[in-house]
Amino acid sequence: MQHYIVRRSLLNVLVIFMVITMVFLALRVTPGDFAVRQAGAQIPDRSAEEAEDIVRHDLGLDKPMPKQYWDFVSGLFRGDLGDSFVSGQPVMVELRERLAPSIELAILQVAVAVLVAVPIGIISAVRQDTWLDYALRLFAIFWLAVPSFFVGVLLLYGLARWAHWSPPITNYKGFFDDPFLNVQAMVLPAVAGGLAIGAIIMRFLRSQMLEVLRQDYIRTAWAKGLRERVVIMRHALKNALIPVITVISLLLATIASANVVLETLFQLPGIGFYVVNAIQQYDYPVVQGVVLLVAAGLVFVNLLVDVAYAWLDPRIRYG
Numbered sequence: 001m002q003h004y005i006v007r008r009s010l011l012n013v014l015v016i017f018m019v020i021t022m023v024f025l026a027l028r029v030t031p032g033d034f035a036v037r038q039a040g041a042q043i044p045d046r047s048a049e050e051a052e053d054i055v056r057h058d059l060g061l062d063k064p065m066p067k068q069y070w071d072f073v074s075g076l077f078r079g080d081l082g083d084s085f086v087s088g089q090p091v092m093v094e095l096r097e098r099l100a101p102s103i104e105l106a107i108l109q110v111a112v113a114v115l116v117a118v119p120i121g122i123i124s125a126v127r128q129d130t131w132l133d134y135a136l137r138l139f140a141i142f143w144l145a146v147p148s149f150f151v152g153v154l155l156l157y158g159l160a161r162w163a164h165w166s167p168p169i170t171n172y173k174g175f176f177d178d179p180f181l182n183v184q185a186m187v188l189p190a191v192a193g194g195l196a197i198g199a200i201i202m203r204f205l206r207s208q209m210l211e212v213l214r215q216d217y218i219r220t221a222w223a224k225g226l227r228e229r230v231v232i233m234r235h236a237l238k239n240a241l242i243p244v245i246t247v248i249s250l251l252l253a254t255i256a257s258a259n260v261v262l263e264t265l266f267q268l269p270g271i272g273f274y275v276v277n278a279i280q281q282y283d284y285p286v287v288q289g290v291v292l293l294v295a296a297g298l299v300f301v302n303l304l305v306d307v308a309y310a311w312l313d314p315r316i317r318y319g
Contacts, residue, residue: 012299019295020076023288024069072288081292082285086278091289095271099293100174102263102270105193106255108186110248112194113201121205126232128210136202143199149261152192156265159188167266189262196258197251204247208240249305256294 053062063071075082081091124136160166167185175182212218213236221231260272267273271290278286 008303012303015299016292016295020073020288020292021069023291024072076292081289084278084286085283086281086286091285094274094286095289095293098269098271098274101268102259102272104175104182105186105189105259105263105268105270106252108190109193109197109255109259112190113198113251114248116195117198117201117205121202122209122232122237124202124206125209125213126228137206140199140202140206143195144203146196148193148196148258149265151195152189152262152265155188155192185266185268189259189266189268193255193258193262197254200251201244201247205240205244208243209236212236212240245305249302252301253298256298 072082079092081095083090084094087094120136120140124133124140127133156166167188173181173185218231218236221235226235256272259270260276262268263270263272264276271293275287275290277283278290
């Protein structure tokens with residue numbers, strides 16, 4: 001087990017290094033440049049070329065590409081993601097300030113997805129081919145077909161039109177600062193994102209439950225006269241959850257990308273909203289820092305999922 005974790009950790013370091021390289025190069029071959037945008041505003045008394053050269057020099061963009069790359073990578077080992085071109089503040093500090101809303105939103109979305117998907121997936125499998133199964137499958141397919149941002153727009157419009165209420169999009173507070181205001185700001189994006197990923201979990205859990213329920217040890221449990229609740233929850237669900245947990249870990253990447261749109265739509269001061277503004281302003285250090293943070297988080301979560309397999313199924317061993 002320890003050897004497996006070490007090997008996976010080393011592989012994940014290689015993955016993050018590849019992400020760093022790809023993002024660094026991609027940002028610098030895109031059309032447009034922060035220096036071009038800022039030169040005229042910052043130094044209006046110089047010609048366009050002179051002002052651009054000054055801004056490039058101040059930001060270090062006049063250095064050769066390998067030198068810029070080495071400065072960025074060496075800074076990572078010191079815990080330095082660079083300074084934002086726009087604000088001049090360290091990227092690490094600004095990310096720390098915006099991390100809490102994004103983490104809270106992701107946790108709430110997963111909670112909504114699991115609370116909705118697990119009961120529906122179990123009931124749909126246990127009552128296979130009944131009217132209830134068809135209704136629940138139709139429910140899941142509907143949410144699979146509807147994008148989360150569209151659900152968010154419908155919720156905003158519907159509540160504003162019929163209930164005359166809208167979330168406090170300009171006055172976000174942390175949960176411990178103002179729980180009531182925080183819940184108002186988070187409930188709609190959490191529901192919109194949670195239903196979207198919950199639909200995937202519903203379908204996958206149903207198929208896994210159907211497969212497990214046909215196994216011999218489940219028939220043996222029925223033959224022993226165990227109650228339905230015990231057979232389903234204790235024997236079938238635990239084994240069906242192993243691949244479902246893998247799907248949930250893979251959906252975290254979907255959550256991270258979808259929340260960029262949801263945070264922008266609901267004006268939540270999280271990392272997604274932050275990176276959208278950075279992309280529009282060609283703020284390279286911010287985009288690099290956000291992508292690196294998300295990649296590291298996803299890699300770490302997937303490693304935890306692999307370790308969790310051994311707890312869910314003792315038969316699993318890593319050589």
